[in-house]
Amino acid sequence: MTSAKRVTIADIARMAGVSPGAVSFALNGRPGVSDETRQRILSIVEENHWQPSSAARALVGARANTVGFALARPARSLGSEAFFTDLIAGIESRLSESKVSLQLRLVTDIAEEMEVHRQWRSSNQVDGIILIDPRDDDPRSDRIAALDARAVLIGSKPSPEGAVPSVWIADDEVAETLFSYLAALGHTRIAYVAGPAELEHTRLRAEVLDRMAADGISGDVITTDFSPARASAVTRSLLSGRLRPTAIVYDNDVMAVAGLRVAQEMGRAAPRDVSIASFDDSVIAGLINPSITAMTRDTFELGEQAATLLLQQIVAGINLPSAQGPTPTLTARESTAPPAAAS
Amino acid sequence: MTSAKRVTIADIARMAGVSPGAVSFALNGRPGVSDETRQRILSIVEENHWQPSSAARALVGARANTVGFALARPARSLGSEAFFTDLIAGIESRLSESKVSLQLRLVTDIAEEMEVHRQWRSSNQVDGIILIDPRDDDPRSDRIAALDARAVLIGSKPSPEGAVPSVWIADDEVAETLFSYLAALGHTRIAYVAGPAELEHTRLRAEVLDRMAADGISGDVITTDFSPARASAVTRSLLSGRLRPTAIVYDNDVMAVAGLRVAQEMGRAAPRDVSIASFDDSVIAGLINPSITAMTRDTFELGEQAATLLLQQIVAGINLPSAQGPTPTLTARESTAPPAAAS
DNA sequence: CGGATTTACTAAAGCGATCTAGTAAACGGT
DNA sequence: ACCGTTTACTAGATCGCTTTAGTAAATCCG
Numbered sequence: 003m004t005s006a007k008r009v010t011i012a013d014i015a016r017m018a019g020v021s022p023g024a025v026s027f028a029l030n031g032r033p034g035v036s037d038e039t040r041q042r043i044l045s046i047v048e049e050n051h052w053q054p055s056s057a058a059r060a061l062v063g064a065r066a067n068t069v070g071f072a073l074a075r076p077a078r079s080l081g082s083e084a085f086f087t088d089l090i091a092g093i094e095s096r097l098s099e100s101k102v103s104l105q106l107r108l109v110t111d112i113a114e115e116m117e118v119h120r121q122w123r124s125s126n127q128v129d130g131i132i133l134i135d136p137r138d139d140d141p142r143s144d145r146i147a148a149l150d151a152r153a154v155l156i157g158s159k160p161s162p163e164g165a166v167p168s169v170w171i172a173d174d175e176v177a178e179t180l181f182s183y184l185a186a187l188g189h190t191r192i193a194y195v196a197g198p199a200e201l202e203h204t205r206l207r208a209e210v211l212d213r214m215a216a217d218g219i220s221g222d223v224i225t226t227d228f229s230p231a232r233a234s235a236v237t238r239s240l241l242s243g244r245l246r247p248t249a250i251v252y253d254n255d256v257m258a259v260a261g262l263r264v265a266q267e268m269g270r271a272a273p274r275d276v277s278i279a280s281f282d283d284s285v286i287a288g289l290i291n292p293s294i295t296a297m298t299r300d301t302f303e304l305g306e307q308a309a310t311l312l313l314q315q316i317v318a319g320i321n322l323p324s325a326q327g328p329t330p331t332l333t334a335r336e337s338t339a340p341p342a343a344a345s
Numbered sequence: 346m347t348s349a350k351r352v353t354i355a356d357i358a359r360m361a362g363v364s365p366g367a368v369s370f371a372l373n374g375r376p377g378v379s380d381e382t383r384q385r386i387l388s389i390v391e392e393n394h395w396q397p398s399s400a401a402r403a404l405v406g407a408r409a410n411t412v413g414f415a416l417a418r419p420a421r422s423l424g425s426e427a428f429f430t431d432l433i434a435g436i437e438s439r440l441s442e443s444k445v446s447l448q449l450r451l452v453t454d455i456a457e458e459m460e461v462h463r464q465w466r467s468s469n470q471v472d473g474i475i476l477i478d479p480r481d482d483d484p485r486s487d488r489i490a491a492l493d494a495r496a497v498l499i500g501s502k503p504s505p506e507g508a509v510p511s512v513w514i515a516d517d518e519v520a521e522t523l524f525s526y527l528a529a530l531g532h533t534r535i536a537y538v539a540g541p542a543e544l545e546h547t548r549l550r551a552e553v554l555d556r557m558a559a560d561g562i563s564g565d566v567i568t569t570d571f572s573p574a575r576a577s578a579v580t581r582s583l584l585s586g587r588l589r590p591t592a593i594v595y596d597n598d599v600m601a602v603a604g605l606r607v608a609q610e611m612g613r614a615a616p617r618d619v620s621i622a623s624f625d626d627s628v629i630a631g632l633i634n635p636s637i638t639a640m641t642r643d644t645f646e647l648g649e650q651a652a653t654l655l656l657q658q659i660v661a662g663i664n665l666p667s668a669q670g671p672t673p674t675l676t677a678r679e680s681t682a683p684p685a686a687a688s
Numbered sequence: 689c690g691g692a693t694t695t696a697c698t699a700a701a702g703c704g705a706t707c708t709a710g711t712a713a714a715c716g717g718t
Numbered sequence: 719a720c721c722g723t724t725t726a727c728t729a730g731a732t733c734g735c736t737t738t739a740g741t742a743a744a745t746c747c748g
Contacts, residue, residue, distance in 0.1 A: 008469065010704055021728045026706055036726060053468035057409065058704035060400035061733045068448075086430060094451045105411075106449045108437045124351060125398040125734095230632055259632045266634050289573055289602045290633050291609050353734055364698045369736055379696060401734035404703050 009052050017050075018043045029054065060126040069097065069312060070128035072107040072118040074135070084284045085301050089156075092305020093132065100313055102129070112137075116145050123149040130312045132156065133166065136202045142166075152315040154308045158203045160324035167315075168324045169308045173203040176297055176330050177210035180279060183295075183332055184249045185219055188340045189277060193222040193240050193247040195233055195257055204253070207281070222247060226257070233257035237264040241276065248341035249277040255284040258294050262337065273339035283333060292336035299330035352395050360393075361386045372397065403469075412440065412655060413471035415450040415461040417478070427627045428644050432499075435648020436475065443656055445472070455480075459488050466492040473655045475499065476509065479545045485509075495658040497651045501546045503667035510658075511667045512651045516546040519640050519673050520553035523622060526638075526675055527592045528562055531683045532620060536565040536583050536590040538576055538600055547596070550624070565590060569600070576600035580607040584619065591684035592620040598627040601637050605680065616682035626676060635679035642673035 015022040020039065027034040028043040035043070060066050071093070073086075094104055105128055109115045119142075122128045130152040133142055143165050146153045155161060155168035184192055194211050196204045204225065211221035222240070226232040233252060237260070240247055252258040258280035265276055272278045272292055280287060283296035304327045314322055358365040363382065370377040371386040378386070403409050414436070416429075437447055448471055452458045462485075465471045473495040476485055486508050489496045498504060498511040527535055537554050539547045547568065554564035565583070569575040576595060580603070583590055593608075595601040601623035608619055615621045615635055623630060626639035647670045657665055 008704090009467075011706095012704080022705080023707075023729080024727065027727090030706085032707090034726065039726080051463070051467050053464060054706095055404070055704055056468055056470050057400050057403035058733090059706080061398070061404050061704080061735090062706045063733070064706060090449070091451055094449075098450075104449055106433070106437075106447055107441075108434050121396060121399070124396065125400045127399060230628060256628055256632070259629055263632055263634045285573060285599055286602055286629055289599070289606055291606045351734085354736095355734080365735075366699080366737075367697065370697090373736085375737095377696065382696080397736095398734055401703090402736080404705085404734080405736045406703085 008055075009050055011054065014043070014046055014050065014052055017046050063126055065316075066127055066129050067102050068105050068128050069102060069130040069132060069309075069316075070105045070107065070119070070122045071132040071134075072109050072115045074109050074112050074115045085282065088301035089134075089305040092302035092307075093309045094305075095302075096306040096309035096313070102313065112142065116142060119145065119149060119151070123151050129316045130154070132308060132312065136168075137200045138202060138205065152312060154312045154315075156304065156308050156327075158206055160326075164321075167311060167322055169304065169311055169327045170324060171299065171304070171327050171330065173206040174210050176281065176299075177207035179330075179332050180251060180281065180297055181211055181214060181219070181221075183334070184251070184277060184279065184338065185214065185217065187249075187277070187338065189247075189249040190218060190341075191220050191222075191245065191247040191249070193224065193250045195236050195250060195252045195261065196223055196225045197228050197253045199225045207253075226253075228254065228257065230256055230260035233260040234264045237261040238268070241265060241268050241270055247276070249279070249338070251279045251281065253280075254282040255280045255287045255294065255296065258287070258296075258337075259290065262290075262292075262294070272337045274342060277338040277341070279338055288333075288335065295335045295338040296333055297330045298333045300328040303328045351398075352393055354395075354397065357386070357389055357393065357395055361389050408659075409470055409472050410445050411448050411471050412445060412473040412475060412652075412659075413448045413450065413462070413465045414475040414477075415452050415458045417452050417455050417458045428625060431644035432477075432648040435645035435650075436652045437648075438645070439649040439652035439656070445656065455485065459485060462488065462492060462494065466494050472659045473497070475651060475655065479511075480543045481545060481548065495655060497655045497658075499647065499651050499670075501549055503669075507664075510654060510665055512647060512654055512670045513667060514642065514647065514670045514673065516549040517553050519624065519642075520550035522673075522675050523594060523624065523640055524554055524557060524562070524564075526677070527594070527620060527622065527681065528557065528560065530592075530620070530681065532590075532592040533561060533684075534563050534565075534588065534590040534592070536567065536593045538579050538593060538595045538604065539566055539568045540571050540596045542568045550596075569596075571597065571600065573599050573603035576603040577607045580604040581611070584608060584611050584613055590619070592622065592681070594622045594624065596623075597625040598623045598630045598637065598639065601630070601639075601680075602633065605633075605635075605637065615680045617685060620681040620684070622681055631676075631678065638678045638681040639676055640673040641676045643671040646671045 011022045011025050015025045024035050025043055028040040097104055107118050109118055119131055133153055133155040136155055136157040146166050153166045155166045157168040157170045158173040159170050161168040181192060194208060196208060208223040211223060214221060224236050226236060240250060250261055252261055258278055262272055262278050265272055270276050278294060280294050280296040283298040287294040287296050307327050311322060311325060354365045354368050358368045367378050368386055371383040399410055440447055450461050452461055462474055476496055476498040479498055479500040489509050496509045498509045500511040500513045501516040502513050504511040524535060537551060539551060551566040554566060557564060567579050569579060583593060593604055595604055601621055605615055605621050608615055613619050621637060623637050623639040626641040630637040630639050650670050654665060654668060
């Protein structure tokens with residue numbers, strides 16, 4: 003019982019009594035075969051559970067029916083893990099409708115990410131590429147253009163004309179919503195424990211806070227590497243200063259949980275002595291005590307939209323404009339309240 | 346500035362003044378070229394940043410250099426999300442050493458998972474398949490055998506001879522460790538809030554608890570769908586009974602956090618009134634207040650081992666025996682202590 | 689020193705699809 | 719009835735690599 007050798011297009015052609023070319027035409031909905039013959043061929047294909055070899059297809063430069071997603075993930079600082087899973091689920095769900103699959107690759111830095119992109123392109127393994135985490139002065143856009151590849155960027159603002167189109171979450175609006183909510187509660191000293199400075203959304207959010215100085219809000223932005231250890235240290239120092247903030251906003255839920263604990267250890271209960279909020283929601287944010295106020299976003303849908311934009315480019319072959327993704331909403335929970343000292 | 350056409354092995358051969366065959370020999374460390382020529386060829390390859398097209402390679406070698414992982418993920422109840430991410434990172438890290446990539450597919454149930462396996466096999470898209478979450482009476486093993494595919498199972502015990510080999514975590518030992526730890530603290534009424542009954546590890550862990558009846562431990566196993574809502578409800582009912590448990594063990598960290606909160610709401614502080622522990626660790630388990638005692642496992646390494654086992658099968662072509670994965674260790678934290686009424 | 693072996697290569701045949709160019713038969717219009 | 723067009727196919731080149739068979743030169747050995 004040796005493993006039967008692969009069924010090829012030639013075998014199918016023989017069974018149908020036609021040439022391999024005809025089978026190819028039938029398969030790809032191309033003219034050149036009569037409807038009758040096409041049906042016959044397709045049913046033989048069906049019976050034999052045959053599918054064309056993707057390697058051979060890729061070689062002739064046909065469509066690979068695959069899109070690539072190389073995720074630069076230094077350490078394990080991808081922020082919320084749930085974000086990642088939901089995003090992939092969203093992307094997948096849209097792709098699988100079109101019988102396109104996702105090639106996932108985890109890389110350590112942007113250099114490696116671009117290297118992977120090059121390989122994918124040069125061997126025709128993917129029809130399109132998904133990018134995430136835009137940076138100021140992002141080298142990837144140019145590379146994508148040089149590779150003449152289709153791509154989408156999941157980002158914080160619409161891409162400039164001619165660049166890689168993006169599905170974007172208006173991070174300045176998101177920041178506006180959360181900071182204003184705290185301001186409305188009466189907070190005037192707000193700290194923002196952010197991620198790395200080179201990430202676009204960090205800068206956008208920080209700018210919003212800075213701008214609120216006009217409304218009498220004194221903001222304080224501290225960048226971190228997303229690690230809970232840094233978040234704890236930062237929180238400790240914030241809360242031991244003389245002019246300590248009455249509200250602290252974290253870039254993600256893990257850091258918020260870390261901060262919450264430090265506050266409790268220092269005898270500062272949330273929300274009585276300090277309000278805590280996060281820019282990233284998760285199941286756990288709603289389960290712990292006190293539950294954490296957060297901006298909730300439909301990550302699944304974000305993934306779907308990105309996939310849709312990419313597929314349209316691949317199929318229609320035209321460069322589409324950027325599109326705004328789902329708008330995050332505020333989920334107010336127990337960790338925020340008016341400041342104790344507020345009038 | 347139209348996109349330059351691909352550099353091929355023929356171009357490299359021309360530059361080196363040899364035939365394409367010679368380049369191939371040099372590249373793959375095969376005899377047939379002198380060391381001197383080999384060096385010359387390799388440095389030209391280097392200079393031109395050339396890499397062989399994997400499509401062409403796959404076509405001739407019949408190897409796809411890809412392994413597939415179809416993840417059945419009904420709803421969004423994959424337990425801990427961190428587990429999933431770490432596992433993939435581990436698998437990836439091992440695969441990428443061998444220039445093999447991961448094809449990830451999210452499916453809704455086992456039937457769809459098996460359908461995806463069939464497609465992958467029949468079109469030679471993957472060289473091997475990764476399976477996870479073994480069930481009692483798992484239909485997948487037989488299917489894999491019928492497809493004549495290489496595979497690994499990430500599971501709870503060694504696979505029977507001849508079946509899909511597994512990398513296994515001895516879940517009975519894990520359960521033994523955690524339950525014994527609680528028993529040693531003096532707990533005699535222990536509840537176990539488990540996952541779905543059809544999952545192998547649920548059954549194995551429950552059996553361990555049952556067996557401890559001999560040592561005077563009264564165990565109580567409640568199965569759930571992994572949702573925090575169920576975990577909360579179960580915890581509430583456990584703690585309002587007359588003979589309430591002095592320790593509750595959850596199958597994952599999300600449920601443990603949910604349970605912890607319910608306990609607090611009912612005025613039962615952990616660990617004073619009830620001890621809480623989880624079979625799954627996470628960053629957050631160590632950050633919340635009180636931090637949660639959990640079994641820590643090296644999920645990254647588990648992924649690496651699974652990938653290694655699979656690659657060996659693919660390359661060597663032999664069926665290897667199952668191997669034991671990294672042993673989880675107990676991480677005792679604040680949520681467990683001797684019961685108040687003890688001794 | 690001459691025949692057998694080894695070394696270092698080249699030429700060319702695949703691998704399994706797609707796709708262009710070519711052909712025979714059917715059709716259509718006058 | 720004749721010529722031009724359309725239809726339904728086939729033949730064969732092609733993609734970029736691996737690999738086998740073949741060959742000329744260098745090396746070995748008794």
